[in-house]
Each structure stands twice: as C-alpha cells, then as structure tokens.
Amino acid sequence: MKNFSTPVLVVAVALVDGEGRILLQRRRRGSEHGGLWEFPGGKVEPGESPQGAAVREIEEELGLRLEAARLEPVSFASDIDVPEPPRRSYVILLYTCRLWDGVPECRDGEAIAWFRGEEIAELPMPPLDYPLAEALLEKNANSRLPTPEVPPSGGLPTRP
Numbered sequence: 001m002k003n004f005s006t007p008v009l010v011v012a013v014a015l016v017d018g019e020g021r022i023l024l025q026r027r028r029r030g031s032e033h034g035g036l037w038e039f040p041g042g043k044v045e046p047g048e049s050p051q052g053a054a055v056r057e058i059e060e061e062l063g064l065r066l067e068a069a070r071l072e073p074v075s076f077a078s079d080i081d082v083p084e085p086p087r088r089s090y091v092i093l094l095y096t097c098r099l100w101d102g103v104p105e106c107r108d109g110e111a112i113a114w115f116r117g118e119e120i121a122e123l124p125m126p127p128l129d130y131p132l133a134e135a136l137l138e139k140n141a142n143s144r145l146p147t148p149e150v151p152p153s154g155g156l157p158t159r160p
C-alpha cells in the first residue's frame, strides 16, 4: 500500500439565496486551482471545529456573519490517490447555509457570482468540487423542508 500523508481538512460553504442560487468564488490565479470556481471556505486550523472554521472563513472571504448552528452538512469529498507534491491530499466538508448577515463582498477570490444549479456543472472547478456540487444539487432538489424566506443575494431576514 502506498504512503498517504494525513489529508488537510478543508471546509466549504454553499450559500443559497432566496431564489435557490449558489454563491461561488473564483480562486486567484497563481494559487492552487487558480482561476477555477469553488465554494468559499478554507483549511480548518488547529483547535477549530469545522463549523467554526467555516464561520471564520466566510467572514474573512466574503465579510458575512453566519451562525454555526445554521450550517447544514451536505457531503464530503476526498482524494483517493497520493497527489503530486507540493499538492497535498484533501478532505473537503461541504455545508450549506441559507441565512447570513451582510452583503457578500469579494475579499479573497478573484470574483464572486451567484449561479443557478444547472449552470454550476458547466463551470471549471477543482476536481473534488464536481461530486460536492452534485450532492448539493441533489440535496436541494430532494429538500422536503420549506425554503425559508431569504431576500435574494444576501441579507439576514428578521428572526422570529
């Protein structure tokens, strides 16, 4: 069996607006997977929970405030083979979130944009994001819970 270094744990968040669109960001050219569209997020730091890391990353990258309890797990994806150095193997946990406070700003990526489900499959994304996007679209399609009232593209509605 090959050596497989301990994977890096990454969290990613699919923000879903009131019209069911999903916010993605384009990674900066020059970074790993530069120019590709991804779910906002990043590496879990030592001592952090995955949800805590997601809340921190979304604040850093988009300037939005989320509540950890509003994050719903969707799926995870992981490398099955040893990547070529310097790339390391990753486990990416995808959450979805429909409620946040603030208006998204592009603070870290090259661009941010809202996409409809059917548009996402056409985008250039890192390899692990294709199964994650598929799981997300399946979850949204099969969701039996009523969609909360969320204004399009941001804004935390008044809670009861």
Ligand SMILES: Nc1nc2c([nH]c(=O)n2[C@H]2C[C@H](O)[C@@H](COP(=O)(O)OP(=O)(O)OP(=O)(O)O)O2)c(=O)[nH]1
Pocket: 010, 011, 012, 032, 033, 038, 039, 040, 041, 042, 043, 044, 057, 090, 092, 126, 127, 128, 129
């Ligand atoms: N955030 C995010 N990263 C992804 C996705 N898909 C995917 O393969 N990755 C990879 C790209 C990176 O190699 C790694 C995440 O690293 P990152 O550079 O975003 O992490 P970070 O914000 O903590 O950045 P840094 O402090 O290490 O610079 O996971 C995704 O959908 N979202």
